[in-house]
Amino acid sequence: MFQRLLTCALLAGAGAGLVAAILQLWFVQPVLLHAELYEQGTLTHFGPDAVSAHPELGRLDPVRDGLSVFFSMLTYTGFALLLVAAMALAEERGAAIDGRKGLVWGLAGFAVLHLAPAFSLAPEVPGAAAADVTQRQIWWFATVSAAAVAAGLIAFGKHWIAWVAAVILILAPHAIGAPEPDHFAGPTPPELSALFAARSLGVALAGWLVLGLLAGHVWSRDAADAPE
């Protein structure tokens, strides 16, 4: 069982991570590089002169982008380990797992790991003003944990009280509030921040759909090959 879980998670995580990393390099990295020109002071928002919205950006950087691909694949492997563990536990309680149902698992994973924290702590473009990083990380883990429990209650709860508890768990972190900066002093234009957050979430949705599809498919295929 342990080996089957690991194999499935590594295959699905590496595959989905690679897809996410390519989409990130294509759609997110140019926005990040653009924002860094403001973060480092090369460009100035609201300076004396109008600033072009289309500056010359760096090209592909093998070391920097290679590391990004590696870490995104590692990140999605982490997601995959959590997803496959949850799938295995759900299956023994009667849930059927295959590639198509994996898409729904992927949607849930996106909602838990990305949409839930992003609702109050949007993906940050470089140069955005933000509160202390440790406080944001604690809030991130708490929000993701609450959303994960809520997703489980919605999917497998057998009583309406489970759904009420799920709604409370989803709302609570945002009612309490995420750590916010004291002042808005980020040098990056809001146009770039909005584009960065939207693209980061869009790529995450694509990555999670691929992850759910692959994990569900590999899991069900392994079940046919070797039951336990």
Add this chain to the structure above:
Amino acid sequence: MSMTDVAARGLTKSRMMPALVVALLGLSVLFVAGHAQTQTLHTAAHDSRHANGFPCH
């Protein structure tokens, strides 16, 4: 207790521990890739952390 119940209980025992270990492993991987704040890790994972929506710096 029917045979199905016995089989189901055996399955539960056989799956719960591996699933928990794998989930813990997943959390550890996410901590290293997305959250650990050592300078080298932070620099190497910087772009990926921003793009994946983790709180970065």
